[in-house]
Amino acid sequence: MHKEILYAALSIVRDEGHHSLSLRRLAGNIEFSPTAVYLYFKNKDALMIDLARLGYQQLNSSIDRDCKSINDPRNRLRAVLRTYWDFVNHEKKLYLLMQETEMKLNELEPMYPEMQRFINSINQATTMAYGKENCTDGFLKRKCYMLIAIVQGLASLNLLHKGIDVSSQFQMLDDAIESLIDSLN
Amino acid sequence: MHKEILYAALSIVRDEGHHSLSLRRLAGNIEFSPTAVYLYFKNKDALMIDLARLGYQQLNSSIDRDCKSINDPRNRLRAVLRTYWDFVNHEKKLYLLMQETEMKLNELEPMYPEMQRFINSINQATTMAYGKENCTDGFLKRKCYMLIAIVQGLASLNLLHKGIDVSSQFQMLDDAIESLIDSLN
Amino acid sequence: MHKEILYAALSIVRDEGHHSLSLRRLAGNIEFSPTAVYLYFKNKDALMIDLARLGYQQLNSSIDRDCKSINDPRNRLRAVLRTYWDFVNHEKKLYLLMQETEMKLNELEPMYPEMQRFINSINQATTMAYGKENCTDGFLKRKCYMLIAIVQGLASLNLLHKGIDVSSQFQMLDDAIESLIDSLN
Amino acid sequence: MHKEILYAALSIVRDEGHHSLSLRRLAGNIEFSPTAVYLYFKNKDALMIDLARLGYQQLNSSIDRDCKSINDPRNRLRAVLRTYWDFVNHEKKLYLLMQETEMKLNELEPMYPEMQRFINSINQATTMAYGKENCTDGFLKRKCYMLIAIVQGLASLNLLHKGIDVSSQFQMLDDAIESLIDSLN
């Protein structure tokens, strides 16, 4: 069924990257025929979009699990970003698929809800960390965007030049968050 | 000859992205036969690497042109990063090719010189902005990495969600630089 | 389906040799598309291996048909070798394919069963002709190898220089067999 | 010049087999341009024929060197055949080229002289071994053909199934020769 196919595709992407995801291989891994995919997905593109959404679901779950119980605003923001960074680094191949999918989509359609929810998580954590009363909407939006950009940038760099060790990256991430939050005062 | 092919390929990439760059199309755009490409490039991969290098050459040229004459360290660093950011935003498709190429290569071979030179430019500007005497090598390396990551992150985000206007992004970039530099004290 | 393709390929090989067997031509001869071959054969190599096996099947069938009922050991051996020789001379192009295929394979994989069965036929006939009690395993193996070599050699020569008439060759084959068998005493 | 090209081609064939001999690679190995080959050889086919002739020249030289001084007829015949067998086993890739070339040619043109000379060497040795007075021309021709066939067959088998050790093969060769010669009486 739908889920079975999706998770088989996920497994291929995780192992070999989305360039190796072909409907043939997919149909080979599960016991379905290549045609069967079209019963549950309109397209290969549709499949990939669902994969991307699945990625965001996992990311959202991780954030819910690891950060919701943290009450201190700064700590929560820090935790959310770390969780994000963790996800990207543990799911590199999947994350690349998510990026590619977004790029195709953003010219046409609105964000899918899973992604929206992820953005909201970061928005909320950021807003709480800064305090609603202290700042305008634009200010918050920019800070939030910036924080995402930093994680995204560190992650991208990590994919490109494998030169920097993980602990250094964690420290850089923390420093950046700290410095961004402090820039308020 | 070599250059003609290279620029024809560049043009395709700029227009439609590197996924649309096939040797057949390339040979069609110029009046050459598909085989001719192999007289000047060993491979399609070799062609793409040369394209990536061409991209870095352009980036380096822009940095040389726009930043070399700036003497104030902070201003120069700011200018370098802005130029970088500009390049990414004006050459999105080419930049994507450069990223993909780096990802393929970084598992095997050393950086090509054009890229090395770009990294050096940022390194130098960062070093000057912080002042050599004030900080250890590791510290500088991290700051530098961080700055690249920020530009990279903002650029990636810009490719993904076209939602934020350019002037806001510039401001964010400046803020981030300012805050990173100030974090020294 | 599988068989149809196989026999179409066989026909091409028989007519023009295996060098002229391309997937395009093959697909052209039957009314299938070039892609269709890949539905039934993993590879061109796989197709050629199946062709070679088909060759050995035919050879085995001929031996079964023409020799099984012969009880006198020497006569049977003579018949087996003649049948072998006949096959090679009537299926020259196919036999060349079989040789080439074997050369590719013998570095990697075990003999395919059809070939094994052919070897066994010769082994058995030889063993019976010499009588098990009279000789060691090594002796038998050598004689057997030698007999195959003679047929093979006559066949090869026949492919190379078409100079000798068939009846002469038959006589030579018989002489050789006779002389080899007699060499026991 | 002619010879330089020829020996460069020979080297490629010896190393990787005649399937890997392309004019491109050849021109790459020497410092000539791909076009240069056409100044000295009409064709790739012409080049390959010359390669085959070169092979026979080497074979003839070996026979001259190692066998001419042997006076006892049987010993000489034995030596000639051994030398032949040696050549085939030390120059497998080249020998395959020679065979393939012959197969192409024998439908069109007469034997080239080097090959003729090789055949003559065997003919003479055989004639001497049997004694001219004892036998008809047809008889001699058949014996001679047979001897070549045996070497050829053992060599082919050796190429196909690498299973039998060299010393066994030598023994088989000697046995066969012995038995063929003795069959006279």
Add this chain to the structure above:
DNA sequence: CATGAATGAGTGTTCATTCAT
């Protein structure tokens, strides 16, 4: 509901050969 059969378009790549210079 599900599939086996089939396809058309496309991929990168290699090759022997020619011709103007």
Add this chain to the structure above:
DNA sequence: CATGAATGAACACTCATTCAT
């Protein structure tokens, strides 16, 4: 005498997709 430039034809192969059943 020699070559650099160029080509046309062919190659094996992969892919997403469709459709009759």
